[in-house]
Amino acid sequence: xxxxxxxxxxxxxxxxxxxxxxxxxxxxxxxxxxxxxxxxxxxxxxxxxxxxxxxxxxxxxxxxxxxxxxxxxxxxxxxxxxxxxxxxxxxxxxxxxxxxxxxxxxxxxxxxxxxxxxxxxxxxxxxxxxxxxxxxxxxxxxxxxxxxxxxxxxxxxxxxxxxxxxxxxxxxxxxxxxxxxxxxxxxxxxxxxxxxxxxxxxxxxxxxxxxxxxxxxxxxxxxxxxxxxxxxxxxxxxxxxxxxxxxxxxxxxxxxxxxxxxxxxxxxxxxxxxxxxxxxxxxxxxxxxxxxxxxxxxxxxxxxxxxxxxxxxxxxxxxxxxxxxxxxxxxxxxxxxxxxxxxxxxxxxxxxxxxxxxxxxxxxxxxxxxxxxxxxxxxxxxxxxxxxxxxxxxxxxxxxxxxxxxxxxxxxxxxxxxxxxxxxxxxxxxxxxxxxxxxxxxxxxxxxxxxxxxxxxxxxxxxxxxxxxxxxxxxxxxxxxxxxxxxxxxxxxxxxxxxxxxxxxxxxxxxxxxxxxxxxxxxxxxxxxxxxxxxxxxxxxxxxxxxxxxxxxxxxxxxxxxxxxxxxxxxxxxxxxxxxxxxxxxxxxxxxxxxxxxxxxxxxxxxxxxxxxxxxxxxxxxxxxxxxx
Numbered sequence: 001x002x003x004x005x006x007x008x009x010x011x012x013x014x015x016x017x018x019x020x021x022x023x024x025x026x027x028x029x030x031x032x033x034x035x036x037x038x039x040x041x042x043x044x045x046x047x048x049x050x051x052x053x054x055x056x057x058x059x060x061x062x063x064x065x066x067x068x069x070x071x072x073x074x075x076x077x078x079x080x081x082x083x084x085x086x087x088x089x090x091x092x093x094x095x096x097x098x099x100x101x102x103x104x105x106x107x108x109x110x111x112x113x114x115x116x117x118x119x120x121x122x123x124x125x126x127x128x129x130x131x132x133x134x135x136x137x138x139x140x141x142x143x144x145x146x147x148x149x150x151x152x153x154x155x156x157x158x159x160x161x162x163x164x165x166x167x168x169x170x171x172x173x174x175x176x177x178x179x180x181x182x183x184x185x186x187x188x189x190x191x192x193x194x195x196x197x198x199x200x201x202x203x204x205x206x207x208x209x210x211x212x213x214x215x216x217x218x219x220x221x222x223x224x225x226x227x228x229x230x231x232x233x234x235x236x237x238x239x240x241x242x243x244x245x246x247x248x249x250x251x252x253x254x255x256x257x258x259x260x261x262x263x264x265x266x267x268x269x270x271x272x273x274x275x276x277x278x279x280x281x282x283x284x285x286x287x288x289x290x291x292x293x294x295x296x297x298x299x300x301x302x303x304x305x306x307x308x309x310x311x312x313x314x315x316x317x318x319x320x321x322x323x324x325x326x327x328x329x330x331x332x333x334x335x336x337x338x339x340x341x342x343x344x345x346x347x348x349x350x351x352x353x354x355x356x357x358x359x360x361x362x363x364x365x366x367x368x369x370x371x372x373x374x375x376x377x378x379x380x381x382x383x384x385x386x387x388x389x390x391x392x393x394x395x396x397x398x399x400x401x402x403x404x405x406x407x408x409x410x411x412x413x414x415x416x417x418x419x420x421x422x423x424x425x426x427x428x429x430x431x432x433x434x435x436x437x438x439x440x441x442x443x444x445x446x447x448x449x450x451x452x453x454x455x456x457x458x459x460x461x462x463x464x465x466x467x468x469x470x471x472x473x474x475x476x477x478x479x480x481x482x483x484x485x486x487x488x489x490x491x492x493x494x495x496x497x498x499x500x501x502x503x504x505x506x507x508x509x510x511x512x513x514x515x516x517x518x519x520x521x522x523x524x525x526x527x528x529x530x531x532x533x534x535x536x537x538x539x540x541x542x543x544x545x546x547x548x549x550x551x552x553x554x555x556x557x558x559x560x561x562x563x564x565x566x567x568x569x570x571x572x573x574x575x576x577x578x579x580x581x582x583x584x585x586x587x588x589x590x591x592x593x594x595x596x597x598x599x600x601x602x603x604x605x606x607x608x609x610x611x612x613x614x615x616x617x618x619x620x621x622x623x624x625x626x627x628x629x
Contacts, residue, residue, distance in 0.1 A: 002166040003101075004219045007159055007180060009172025009192065010106035010113050010129070014120070016195040017083045018045050019076065019108040020062050026072045026079075037065060048107075050200050051175035054152040055107050059130070059143055068132070068140035073111050080116045085194050087211035087230065087252055088120060094223045095212060096121025101221060103128065105158055107149050107176060128158050156183030171215060173197075178204045190215065194230070211252050226627040229253050229536075232275035232295075237261055240278050240302045241525030248276065251533050260492035268292040276532055278302055279309075281512065282491055287313040297626075298535050300528040303515065304328065304382075305460065307433035311546040315597055318564045318624025320544045322531040326381055327523040328515030332458055333386045335514050336428055337393070339482035341369055343454050344426075346480070346506050365479070370394030375424030377417065377440075378431035378459065379405050386428060387411045398423060421448040426456065433460035443468040452479035458514045461486040470500035473507060480506035484514045539601050539628050541592075548592035548599040555603045558587050560628035563600040566621040567593045575600060578615045584608045597623065 011018045024041045028034040041062050048058030088095060095102070099122050106113050106129040113129045131144045148154040148161070155176050159168070160183075170180035171190045178201060181189040191197075191205035192215070202208055209215045211230030216223070229252035236245060236257045245255045253276065261282035262270060271277065271293045278300045279285065285299065290313040299309060301323040314321050342348060344367045353360045374390045376383040379401040387397045387408050397411040400420045407413060414420035421427060427449060431437050441455070442465040449455070455478060457464045466487070472478045483501060489512055490497055501507050515524070534540040534552075539562045542551040547564065565571045572591055579586060585605040592599050617625045 004167045004169060004221065005164050006098075006102050006215070006219070007168060007170045007177075007186060008102055008104050009174065009177050010104055010108050010117070012049075012173045012195045013171065013192045014085060014088055014104065015080050015083050015116060016085050017080060018042070019080060019112050020059075021045055022079050022083075023068055023072060023076045023112075024062070024066055026075050027066045027068050041065060049174035049176075050198055055149070055154060055176060056145075056151055059107070059150060063140065063142060066140070070134075070138045073132075077112050077115045080112060081119055084116070084119065085212070086250065087194055087213055090252060091211075091213050091216075092120055094216060097223050098216060098221050099123065099126060102126060103159075103162065105129075105149070105155055105180075107155065109143070128162075153179060153183060156180045156185040159185040167219075169219065171209075173201060175201060175204075177201075181206075190218075210254070213252065223629075225629055232536075233273055234276035234278065234532075235270060235274045236278040237283050238280040238302075240280065241521040243522050244278060244300075244302065244525035244529040247526065247529040247533065251537070260494075263491065264288060271296065276300065276536070278528070278532075281305060281308055282489060283308060285309040285314070290314060290317045290319065293317065293319065298322065298532050300532045302521075302524045302528050305433050306545050307460070315546045316623065319546075320535055320541055321546045322528055322535070322543050323545060324524040324527045327527050328517070328520035329381045329385055331517040331520035332382050332430075332514040333389055334517075335484065335510070336386055336456055336458055336482075337389055339456055339508050340374070340390075340426055340428075340454070342508060343480035343482060343506060344369060344372070348508055349505055372396070372425040373398060373423055375399070375414065375420040375427045376411075377401075377420065377427065377429045379407070379411075380430065380432075382458075383428075383430040384408050384411075386430070395426075417445075418448055421445055422450070424453060425450060426454045428456040429459045429463055431459055431463060433462070438462045439465045441465065441469075443471075446472040446478065449478060451477055454478065454480045454482070456482040458482070458484040461489065466500045470504060473501070473504045480508075482508040482510075484510045485512055537628075539626075541599060548594050548597060550590050550592050550599055550601055552590070552601060555588060558603040558605060559608065561600075561602045561604065561616060562624075562626040562628055563602070563616060563619070564623045564625070565598050565600070565619065566623060567596055567598045568621045571598060571619060571621050572600060574619045575602065575616060578612060578619070579604065582609050582612050584612065 021042050024038050028037050044058055044061050047053045048055055104117050104127045108129055110129040110131050114124050114127050117127050130147050130149045132140045133142045135141050143150055148157040156179055159180050168186040169188045170177050170186040171192050173192050173196050178189045180186045188206045190207045190209055191202045193208055194210045211228055213225050214228035214230040217225055217228045232253050234248045234253045234255045238261050239259045245257055248255050264286055267289050271289055273295055275295050275297050280303045287310050296319050298320040304325055306323050309321055346365050372395050374395045374397050376387055376399040379399040391397050391409045398414045398420055399411055400414045400417045440463045446468055473481055486499055531543045538552045540552040541547045542549050588603040590601045
């Protein structure tokens with residue numbers, strides 16, 4: 001392939017702004033008509049970018065409206081440095097590495113273009129732009145009209161003067177960038193749409209890109225990623241906190257968000273082309289969904305549980321699954337405490353009477369929290385924190401867990417689940433959602449509970465037999481119940497809800513909101529998005545629930561190979577044999593295995609034969625192979 005030279009525009013390409021527009025905001029700051037004048041200048045800029053007026057007219061009209069000083073130029077440089085396009089900022093080192101293959105050709109002005117490009121390691125002699133003319137007092141009087149860039153068709157003329165050899169590609173967001181190709185000074189035009197997408201420009205482009213990494217990848221320039229983030233789609237379902245989308249967008253991914261869960265058939269269609277998928281508890285990721293996931297690398301469960309995901313199917317497809325096991329713990333615990341108090345005080349029944357216009361002032365059936373025995377089924381992160389708060393309120397805490405766990409405070413382990421049910425005034429369920437826990441609390445368990453006791457289920461809907469619970473409440477054997485999770489939950493707020501507990505006194509029903517506080521959802525959004533980013537950026541699988549876990553940092557000046565395979569003898573030997581045969585130097589290597597899979601991360605020196613990629617993909621037992629960088 002011929003050597004490639006990229007001709008980059010500056011305004012709205014390297015920076016997410018138009019330089020003269022930024023100067024206008026500073027120069028007109030004290031003008032009483034500043035707002036209208038700035039809007040007029042921005043309109044002239046758009047007319048020039050979209051080809052309705054020539055660049056000479058555009059420059060002259062805008063400068064005639066401004067009085068510009070050197071201090072304002074300095075302030076503009078500072079402002080533009082802070083507004084580097086996100087992908088240029090992220091890939092600053094990559095741009096610097098390829099500076100000898102770049103020229104910046106701009107209708108803007110050297111006074112601010114040169115120092116901003118220097119931030120990216122692009123030297124002054126690779127920048128071609130207009131120049132201001134100045135008065136002795138340091139005020140702009142106009143621009144150098146002898147420059148080709150001050151005339152219509154000037155960009156193509158400036159590029160031709162460079163007498164470049166090989167493959168020349170014009171890159172920018174305006175019609176004047178397209179004209180470089182049309183005049184024969186470049187063989188291709190790439191519309192750069194990270195900051196602005198002009199329909200008239202895109203229509204004339206040979207290619208469209210949304211990030212500098214994508215641009216370098218297309219033309220196979222040194223250091224380019226194995227696949228650009230700007231081409232990766234992250235699909236977020238079920239109203240995941242906006243912080244997650246913000247984090248993923250800041251990394252360069254294209255984010256699409258849907259407020260509801262999708263049925264399997266709809267999800268099978270939506271998953272095509274998606275690289276990252278974010279879900280909560282309502283979305284079911286079945287084997288059929290994974291079969292349609294042609295580009296999926298990772299799933300983020302923005303919740304505690306992962307039983308809604310077919311983890312085996314995900315592993316067989318080489319898809320990492322992450323969750324947030326701790327982020328909403330406090331929110332669930334606080335709801336449990338609140339429901340315990342409300343149910344012991346029969347507050348919801350009083351509320352209904354008063355809301356209907358009645359008045360009932362009575363202590364009948366009401367009790368304090370202090371001194372009551374709280375039985376916690378499942379003493380994990382939520383159960384143990386509930387234990388601490390309940391004890392602080394004067395409750396006695398007993399717990400039951402299949403695992404040997406250290407009790408906190410004065411909590412004591414019950415002899416058995418039956419012992420816990422018999423002794424407790426309140427039973428709160430916090431076990432996981434495995435199939436074996438279906439109807440863990442059924443008719444027999446409810447009969448064992450004390451007369452007048454209270455049951456809470458904020459764990460998983462299938463754990464409690466709701467028909468049996470309804471019978472126990474209606475017969476007045478149990479004194480109340482708080483249920484936040486149900487075996488069958490609507491996919492959206494538009495669908496109806498029904499269950500056997502509706503209408504039963506002293507029963508609190510909530511719509512799976514245990515972890516749905518602003519703080520919890522924000523924490524989950526940040527945590528899970530961070531896991532997804534680390535996996536894509538570094539190959540780090542720490543926190544994955546279906547792959548061997550490896551924590552990784554970046555290794556500068558190397559390539560990273562990620563090899564996920566079935567756990568069978570000889571895979572590592574085959575990998576290292578291939579690398580040795582190709583005389584590829586290994587800088588570092590990590591291997592972790594679990595019962596069914598192995599994960600090898602190998603950092604190698606920069607010199608390697610491209611054929612090695614095919615050989616590594618062909619290793620027996622390979623599930624997925626990826627070159628990270």
